[in-house]
Amino acid sequence: MKPSVYLICNPEQALNVWSFDPKCICDSIAFEKFVNESHQPNLVIVVAGLSWEGRNYTHQYGLDLIPRLRVEMKLTCPVIVSCFSDPEELGISDKEGRYRFWKDPAISYVPLEELPSLDSSAILARAENPLEDRLLEDIVHYLYSKEGVVKEIFHWLQNRLLQHQESDPTEYVEYTFRKLMRVFSEIYQERIYKIKLDLLNMLKKPNMEFSSTASSIATALNHVLSFIQSSSEYKRVNREAEPQRTIEVIYIDDEPGLELVMSRVLSFANIKCHFFSDPDEAIRKLKEDEDNHIKVAIVDYRLNYPDGRLSRKQGYHLIEEILQLDNYISLVSLTGFDHHPFNPDVHKNRVAIFHKGYALSNQANQEQFDFITHITKEAERIENLLLGLPRLDNRKKELYKIHRNSPDYESEERRINKASEEFLAKVNDTETGNQIPGFVHQQFRGNLNAKEEEDNLQMFRCKLIGRRITLGLFLLLIEDYNINNKKGLWLTIYSLLTTGHKEEKADESGLTDLFNTHLKLSIRKDYRINSIQSKEITIEERNWLRGLRNRY
Numbered sequence: 001m002k003p004s005v006y007l008i009c010n011p012e013q014a015l016n017v018w019s020f021d022p023k024c025i026c027d028s029i030a031f032e033k034f035v036n037e038s039h040q041p042n043l044v045i046v047v048a049g050l051s052w053e054g055r056n057y058t059h060q061y062g063l064d065l066i067p068r069l070r071v072e073m074k075l076t077c078p079v080i081v082s083c084f085s086d087p088e089e090l091g092i093s094d095k096e097g098r099y100r101f102w103k104d105p106a107i108s109y110v111p112l113e114e115l116p117s118l119d120s121s122a123i124l125a126r127a128e129n130p131l132e133d134r135l136l137e138d139i140v141h142y143l144y145s146k147e148g149v150v151k152e153i154f155h156w157l158q159n160r161l162l163q164h165q166e167s168d169p170t171e172y173v174e175y176t177f178r179k180l181m182r183v184f185s186e187i188y189q190e191r192i193y194k195i196k197l198d199l200l201n202m203l204k205k206p207n208m209e210f211s212s213t214a215s216s217i218a219t220a221l222n223h224v225l226s227f228i229q230s231s232s233e234y235k236r237v238n239r240e241a242e243p244q245r246t247i248e249v250i251y252i253d254d255e256p257g258l259e260l261v262m263s264r265v266l267s268f269a270n271i272k273c274h275f276f277s278d279p280d281e282a283i284r285k286l287k288e289d290e291d292n293h294i295k296v297a298i299v300d301y302r303l304n305y306p307d308g309r310l311s312r313k314q315g316y317h318l319i320e321e322i323l324q325l326d327n328y329i330s331l332v333s334l335t336g337f338d339h340h341p342f343n344p345d346v347h348k349n350r351v352a353i354f355h356k357g358y359a360l361s362n363q364a365n366q367e368q369f370d371f372i373t374h375i376t377k378e379a380e381r382i383e384n385l386l387l388g389l390p391r392l393d394n395r396k397k398e399l400y401k402i403h404r405n406s407p408d409y410e411s412e413e414r415r416i417n418k419a420s421e422e423f424l425a426k427v428n429d430t431e432t433g434n435q436i437p438g439f440v441h442q443q444f445r446g447n448l449n450a451k452e453e454e455d456n457l458q459m460f461r462c463k464l465i466g467r468r469i470t471l472g473l474f475l476l477l478i479e480d481y482n483i484n485n486k487k488g489l490w491l492t493i494y495s496l497l498t499t500g501h502k503e504e505k506a507d508e509s510g511l512t513d514l515f516n517t518h519l520k521l522s523i524r525k526d527y528r529i530n531s532i533q534s535k536e537i538t539i540e541e542r543n544w545l546r547g548l549r550n551r552y
């Protein structure tokens with residue numbers, strides 16, 4: 001009997017001539033039908049880099065469909081992963097993180113260029129043997145369930161402590177809990193950190209026997225497992241989109257050797273540290289951070305020149321200078337003094353003060369915990385402040401947050417800016433009455449209630465292009481209109497967006513619907529100069545407008 005082979009691929013790949021004659025699944029509807037009909041094939045091949053419905057199907061090259069084959073369909077058959085690119089890009093060596101499915105013994109890799117020439121016998125020979133039922137059940141729990149992931153992390157810790165019973169356990173415990181923080185959402189950080197402190201205190205007791213060590217690890221494990229209440233609070237390892245963006249802070253200290261110490265302390269909470277020993281370089285870095293990725297500045301109170309002389313720019317001077325920048329940033333001062341001779345202006349701005357020795361200690365302690373917790377909460381506060389700047393409704397603010405936190409944020413921002421500037425260039429080079437070709441405005445009116453959140457995000461990004469084009473048109477065209485004829489300006493912008501013609505459109509129907517409802521830009525507002533500091537546009541729009549004004 002001819003073997004049943006299914007090929008999950010892109011539509012254009014389904015047109016190839018395949019010697020093994022597979023049944024092709026080349027869109028999301030076909031895949032969902034495949035899952036629901038409970039097929040039992042001899043082999044499934046997944047081609048990485050799925051681009052279904054005109055977009056990347058997932059953030060993991062489409063490979064997070066593999067857990068669904070095991071968990072939902074209960075397939076025991078072998079699976080082959082294939083691609084043109086380097087398999088290392090698909091995480092073939094990353095068996096601990098997002099690509100845990102490589103631990104599945106029935107999954108193998110075959111380069112895509114070799115697949116078409118393989119007949120049925122040859123392709124099955126390149127596949128692994130099927131799983132037995134018991135092993136499938138074990139894999140579903142061990143690789144793809146939240147409990148299994150957490151238990152594996154603690155199992156690793158127990159094995160390391162068993163092998164190194166005479167060693168200091170701190171390094172192994174720190175590594176274990178860093179991995180845990182990548183699994184759980186931010187709301188559990190404080191509780192997980194306290195479990196870590198309790199475990200370290202237990203493990204460092206004198207004459208600790210391993211039986212007591214194992215008991216302490218089991219207690220910590222049970223506490224962590226108790227956090228798993230629902231999938232909505234759990235960062236799923238294989239099926240979630242992308243993790244949140246790393247928190248970024250800047251640390252200014254005249255001791256270069258403390259860079260690694262601070263990075264180690266902050267790495268537990270997935271915080272990226274930009275270190276500077278030169279205050280002026282730190283200020284330049286903050287000025288370059290136009291999109292406000294750096295949320296917290298940690299400043300050493302006492303600063304010296306490299307030759308040991310007392311610097312003319314002390315920590316309190318630097319804090320005052322940072323406060324003059326446009327950035328939204330929280331301030332932390334590290335000091336070894338019991339008394340803090342800050343001037344009243346610093347106190348007025350409520351700079352948080354932490355003891356340097358405790359905050360950077362090798363030994364976990366309560367003040368270090370408070371230090372990390374404060375940075376995390378302040379970064380979240382600043383991010384929420386930035387998200388609250390634009391005049392957006394709740395749904396758009398939610399998608400704006402997803403956009404800012406997405407791993408492709410920077411590339412998407414470049415794409416949005418490029419698309420907006422290309423349109424404006426056509427307007428600037430086109431004489432009145434001529435039509436701008438190929439522009440479709442309907443995408444700006446799309447709803448944000450699609451079943452797939454990725455579709456909603458892409459539609460929202462279309463609206464961001466619409467907002468940026470509108471703000472740019474206002475800036476470019478304002479000189480052509482008397483301020484008393486602002487209505488004529490908005491009608492011209494409306495005409496350019498809807499018909500491609502640079503003219504005052506007589507028909508006003510849909511004007512407020514497009515701008516006020518869909519793009520959330522008020523036609524009553526003046527977006528000329530004040531918009532650059534406006535609290536009703538995003539920080540990205542503010543920076544883009546500043547650059548646009550300089551270019552034109």
